[in-house]
Amino acid sequence: MKWPAFGYLRATTLREFWQIKADAGPDAKVIAGGQSLLATLAFRLSQPSALIDISRLAELQGIASHGDTLRIGALTRHVELERSELIAAHAPLLGMAAPLIAHPAIRNRGTIGGSIAFADPAAELPACLVALDAVIVLASETGERRVPATTFFLGLYETAMRDDEIIMAVDVPKQRPGQNTVILEIARRSGDYAMAGIACSIDVADGVASTARLVYFGVGEAPVQARAASVALIGKALSESSIAAAQAALADDLDPPDDLHGPGAMKLHLCRVLTGRALAGFAGERRAAA
Amino acid sequence: MMRVDVSLTVNGERVTRSVEPRCHLIDFLRIDLGLTGSHAGCEHGVCGACTVRVDGDIVRGCLVLAASLDGASVETIEGLSERGTIHDLQEAFVARNAAQCGFCTPGMLMTAADLLDHHCTTDRAAIREHLSGNYCRCTGYQAIVDAVEEVARQRMSMKAGAA
Numbered sequence: 001m002k003w004p005a006f007g008y009l010r011a012t013t014l015r016e017f018w019q020i021k022a023d024a025g026p027d028a029k030v031i032a033g034g035q036s037l038l039a040t041l042a043f044r045l046s047q048p049s050a051l052i053d054i055s056r057l058a059e060l061q062g063i064a065s066h067g068d069t070l071r072i073g074a075l076t077r078h079v080e081l082e083r084s085e086l087i088a089a090h091a092p093l094l095g096m097a098a099p100l101i102a103h104p105a106i107r108n109r110g111t112i113g114g115s116i117a118f119a120d121p122a123a124e125l126p127a128c129l130v131a132l133d134a135v136i137v138l139a140s141e142t143g144e145r146r147v148p149a150t151t152f153f154l155g156l157y158e159t160a161m162r163d164d165e166i167i168m169a170v171d172v173p174k175q176r177p178g179q180n181t182v183i184l185e186i187a188r189r190s191g192d193y194a195m196a197g198i199a200c201s202i203d204v205a206d207g208v209a210s211t212a213r214l215v216y217f218g219v220g221e222a223p224v225q226a227r228a229a230s231v232a233l234i235g236k237a238l239s240e241s242s243i244a245a246a247q248a249a250l251a252d253d254l255d256p257p258d259d260l261h262g263p264g265a266m267k268l269h270l271c272r273v274l275t276g277r278a279l280a281g282f283a284g285e286r287r288a289a290a
Numbered sequence: 291m292m293r294v295d296v297s298l299t300v301n302g303e304r305v306t307r308s309v310e311p312r313c314h315l316i317d318f319l320r321i322d323l324g325l326t327g328s329h330a331g332c333e334h335g336v337c338g339a340c341t342v343r344v345d346g347d348i349v350r351g352c353l354v355l356a357a358s359l360d361g362a363s364v365e366t367i368e369g370l371s372e373r374g375t376i377h378d379l380q381e382a383f384v385a386r387n388a389a390q391c392g393f394c395t396p397g398m399l400m401t402a403a404d405l406l407d408h409h410c411t412t413d414r415a416a417i418r419e420h421l422s423g424n425y426c427r428c429t430g431y432q433a434i435v436d437a438v439e440e441v442a443r444q445r446m447s448m449k450a451g452a453a
Contacts, residue, residue: 001333007292008311008357031355035335038314038353042334051311053358079347103423104404106335108347109354190422 003041007050014059017052017166018141024050030166031055032075035102035110036118060113060168063087068174071137074113074167082107090174093132093181093199097124100183103191113167116152119159122193122218126153128183130223131199131215135171140164146171153222178210179203180282184274185218188261194218195261196270200278202233209233214246214275219256219267226253229275238283246279247272294357300325301369309356315349316340318356319366327367327396331425338424341397342366348404367396376403378444382437390428397424402438412442 009024011017021028027049031037040046054060060075063086070090072081081087081098088095101107101115101124115125116136129136129149136152138145138161145165152160161167175181185197196218203211212230215223228249236242256267297306300323307322314333319325319342331339333352340351343365370376376399382388389395398421405411405420417438418431426434 003312003314005291005310005312008294008355010358031358034355034358035350035353038355039334042352051355053355055358103338104420105338105341105348105350105401105423106353109349190419 001042001044003038004044004047006041006048008053009050010053010056012056014057014139017054017057020052024052026163028052030117032114032117033077033109033111034114035106036114036120054166060166065090065174070172070174072112072170072172074111074169076112078102078107078110078112078115079104081112091132091172092175093128093183093201094125094172096181097128097183097199100124100185100187100194100197101191112170116149116170117159117161117167119153119157119222120193121156121221121223122197124183124185124194124197124199124217127197127199127215127217127223129170129172130225131181131183131201131213132172133201133213134173136161136167137169137171138162138165139168140166144168150225156221158222176203178205180285182278182281184278186270186274196256196267196274198271198274198278199223200275202238202279202282204238204282207237209236209238209242212246214253214278216254216271219254219271224254226250228252233279238279243276243279243283247275250275294360296357296360298359298361299363301365301372311355311357313356314352315342315344315354315356315359315364316351319351319364322356325366325368327371329393329396331393331397336423336425337394337397338401339394339397341400341424343400343404348400367399370400370403379403379406379437379441382441383434386433386437386440388430388433388437390426390430394424394426394428398426398434402434402441405438406442406445410442410445412439412446414439417442 009020011020029048031051061073064071078098078101081094134149136147147160181201183199185194187194200214212233214226214229229246232245232249256264258264293308316330329339331337335350335353342351
């Protein structure tokens with residue numbers, strides 16, 4: 001369907017944005033890359049009074065290295081995650097995730113800020129940010145607020161961001177020596193939202209997992225952190241038996257709903273398969289490196 | 291009705307128009323400018339028939355606000371055709387019968403050209419991956435991949451010959 005009628009306002013500085021937002025009122029929506037928002041408008045899922053275009057806000061752009069942290073501006077496009085040397089060196093999980101998102105023409109416009117603001121439960125980047133223990137940097141006219149990704153995604157398309165806030169950036173801790181990260185998913189067709197996916201990060205010291213964050217997407221109302229499976233791995237070497245224990249523990253962590261793709265039990269099975277592949281991959285890399 | 295003035299470049303020509311905010315890039319190209327080579331298919335970002343270039347990058351024309359394009363440079367299938375930069379690809383599509391009903395063809399050519407320009411490869415899996423967001427409902431994918439693979443081979447051997 002054609003989009004409903006709406007107004008269009010463009011902000012070129014953050015200062016200007018606050019003024020435009022105040023004038024436009026509560027029914028206006030912010031648009032960045034527009035790759036989710038404009039598709040939902042074509043379905044007439046909402047009828048904003050106006051779209052406030054923030055795509056030219058310089059304050060929200062760029063990827064920068066600050067000590068142990070990478071600051072990724074909210075307007076960073078998926079294609080930039082794919083190509084950035086800083087991302088490849090310090091947050092390779094995000095570089096791995098980007099090619100899984102939709103298709104090249106969409107990755108050329110879709111932004112990381114847009115993806116996390118939209119908070120689709122099957123989206124890759126929210127799960128990665130939870131796995132990496134990233135922090136979402138929000139701004140309102142009165143100041144900044146930092147919200148850990150682990151508490152940012154509240155439910156179906158629901159986040160901790162308030163109506164008077166905007167996402168400025170994401171702070172991602174740089175990958176540590178011994179930290180292993182990977183994202184895997186199963187989709188019916190390349191570029192589709194995943195039927196099930198895993199983003200995970202495991203620190204291995206002296207052959208033993210010292211941290212484990214297994215995060216699943218497409219299997220709940222938000223990214224789901226599997227705590228029981230993580231506990232099954234911590235303090236253990238990545239071996240057939242510890243991997244099997246983690247896979248078994250997923251029954252306590254995940255309760256995927258039935259959906260168009262199939263029953264929840266099938267999704268749980270897929271999560272176990274993906275978990276096995278992810279962890280066996282880390283174990284294989286360690287053997288190859290030894 | 292609110293209108294927004296935009297001034298942009300389309301296929302190298304300066305264009306200034308006043309557009310409704312709800313007008314997407316494809317309707318702007320087709321209706322306002324009469325450039326009907328880009329097709330409006332699903333109009334919600336799935337089919338790829340509306341693929342065009344904005345500032346050098348391929349995008350879904352149906353997921354871009356025309357009003358947002360002040361200062362942008364847009365290239366369409368008409369521009370690429372006239373410049374002759376994808377002549378080899380168009381010839382290969384004809385030779386391989388890669389255009390059946392033709393509806394998806396402009397978008398396929400834009401996406402294939404993007405692959406050939408930036409990551410030229412004869413790897414069929416990589417070609418399929420790059421074209422995965424462009425639907426052909428005649429399901430002529432095999433012939434399309436054949437055509438892209440052939441042009442990739444030609445361009446790589448020309449490049450090797452020139453070196």
